[in-house]
Amino acid sequence: MKRQTAQRRAIEQVFEQHDRLLSIPEIRAYGSQIVPSLNQATVYRNIKQLVAAGRIRQVNHPDLGTRYERTQKSHHHHFHCNGCNRVMVLPGCALKDDHIVPDGFVLESHDIFLSGLCDQCAGH
Template sequence: MDSDKSHIDETTPRTHPRARRRTRQRSVIQRVLLEANRPLTPQDILLAAQARAPGLGIATVYRTIHTMMTEGTLVAVGIPGEAARYETAGKEHHHHFQCRECDGVFDIQGCPTDDLVKLAPKGFRLESHQVVLYGVCPPCTGMPA
């Protein structure tokens, strides 16, 4: 019984669980993130998920975020001066737009990568970049969604 586990190579030291379980809370949070199609704050996630999983706690949101980040199914999106937001991994290279009215962050496509690469001065090894556009989103300009 006990010797059966002795050969298991724990190369991935898990902070949390060793065998994942499919819980209602986790499913709902994952669905919220998938359907949002834009980066959400932990609070955003909590609010949206509580509609489908009453009683959901903020700690579970953070735990699920960690789990998904570890799995590689979620990535953090940082916006200057803001708490981290999270969006599903696997999207193609893109950047973000933040509305100064509602503070919402939206995905935008396209990127003048070549032009940005040229900005790196001599001696600086460029590895990645990030663009954030600021302004007002359609709903906040009075336009219908």
């Protein structure tokens, strides 16, 4: 029981340290720096529980497939860096809700996935 709690806490800590979309192998790699015994099955099981508890959110990225992020209240978008393959969270939204859809339509949600190079990979 104690060990399970430590593993779950390690996974939550990974999301606190890396505020971006993470794949299962990334979560395992970072998590095993905290709890060395962390294996893939454990990561899957804990992620499932954290998603069910509403603490972690599953995101289906059009290019990268299933990723996970810490549940955030505010609306945001994702930026995929083609250089380092990380997916960063971009806070806020440049789209105003009116005028995107034709008159009479009711907009309920949108997802935007941007890609390019992050500041480090662009060489600034």
